[in-house]
Amino acid sequence: MTIKIYGDPGSGSLRRVTTAAKIMGIEIERVNVDLFKGESQTDEFKSRLNPHGLTPVLEDGDFILYEAAAINLYLANKVDSLLVGTTEKDRFQVLQWMFWSGEQWRIFATTLFDERVGKTVMGLSKNEPVIAFAEGKFRAAAKVLNQHLEGRKFMVGQALTLADFDIAGPFSQIDRSKPPLRDYPNLMAWHDNLLQSVPEWAETKAEVDNRMDSFLESVGVKL
Ligand SMILES: N[C@@H](CCC(=O)N[C@@H](CS)C(=O)NCC(=O)O)C(=O)O
Known part of the structure; x- marks a missing residue:
């Protein structure tokens, strides 16, 4: 199952993850969250993905992880990256x-x-x-x-x-x-x-x- 990454393309925090994933050769599915429309602040987003209403968020099967730094460490661990x-x-x-x-x-x-x-x-x-x-x-x-x-x-x-x-x-x-x-x-x-x-x-x-x-x-x- 492909790893999903939720975020807005205007976000510098999302960018830290998408850049690292690309370098590590990890295929991800991007899920767009329009932050200017408040899409990370909905009850659904907060209850399922991140109670803080922040992006990026990773979804890998039934595993959810937020904070770009933690997501990058998780991805790096998957492929033993020297990053x-x-x-x-x-x-x-x-x-x-x-x-x-x-x-x-x-x-x-x-x-x-x-x-x-x-x-x-x-x-x-x-x-x-x-x-x-x-x-x-x-x-x-x-x-x-x-x-x-x-x-x-x-x-x-x-x-x-x-x-x-x-x-x-x-x-x-x-x-x-x-x-x-x-x-x-x-x-x-x-x-x-x-x-x-x-x-x-x-x-x-x-x-x-x-x-x-x-x-x-x-x-x-x-x-
Ligand atoms: N410490 C967090 C920061 C996350 C963060 O501030 N995300 C911003 C976009 S860059 C966000 O989702 N803001 C949505 C909001 O405030 O409604 C990380 O590194 O992932």
């Missing part, structure tokens, strides 16, 4: 960055998305102190990442791992939610290298951009 790291130490460092990026990195990019994109689409006014707080936290984390990435092509070791996708997540909405990434040259160079050396990451960028830009145009929103 989890090549040595034991690398594998724990991959986990370190994956856990850290959920709590200390992407959360602030998500806040900037909610404030700058979500609220604009809904016609609500932005909370400037919240934006300033999120930007401050994001910058503190970006500074450390920028130092870590000096002279490196990948987050861990010498090869692409799941940590790269988790850290790269905020680049998905860079021109819309405007996280201050462009002030950190090593981060930008690392991400440019990902786009050039990992065609699957470039493909999913185009998918996110197309979905987001056409949606924003359809509702007359210019950011």
Whole structure:
């Protein structure tokens, strides 16, 4: 039975999974969830797939799993992928960055998305102190990442791992939610290298951009 992945093509979180699945050669069936129509917030979605009303969600037979990082580890485990790291130490460092990026990195990019994109689409006014707080936290984390990435092509070791996708997540909405990434040259160079050396990451960028830009145009929103 094919593994189903639920999500919206405009989602940077879904993109982390679809990119990794493609690289690992795992066939998935995409199930579209229109987040702008609130399709992840229905009672049916919450009771069957994710009580938090968030995507992506994996369905593998009767097994349901949410959180993109957990889904990627599950997929990697199925095929013994080296995307989890090549040595034991690398594998724990991959986990370190994956856990850290959920709590200390992407959360602030998500806040900037909610404030700058979500609220604009809904016609609500932005909370400037919240934006300033999120930007401050994001910058503190970006500074450390920028130092870590000096002279490196990948987050861990010498090869692409799941940590790269988790850290790269905020680049998905860079021109819309405007996280201050462009002030950190090593981060930008690392991400440019990902786009050039990992065609699957470039493909999913185009998918996110197309979905987001056409949606924003359809509702007359210019950011
Ligand atoms: N920590 C979660 C984040 C998931 C998340 O924020 N998903 C967003 C799309 S990128 C979503 O489904 N939002 C739906 C909503 O808020 O209604 C993960 O990494 O999977």
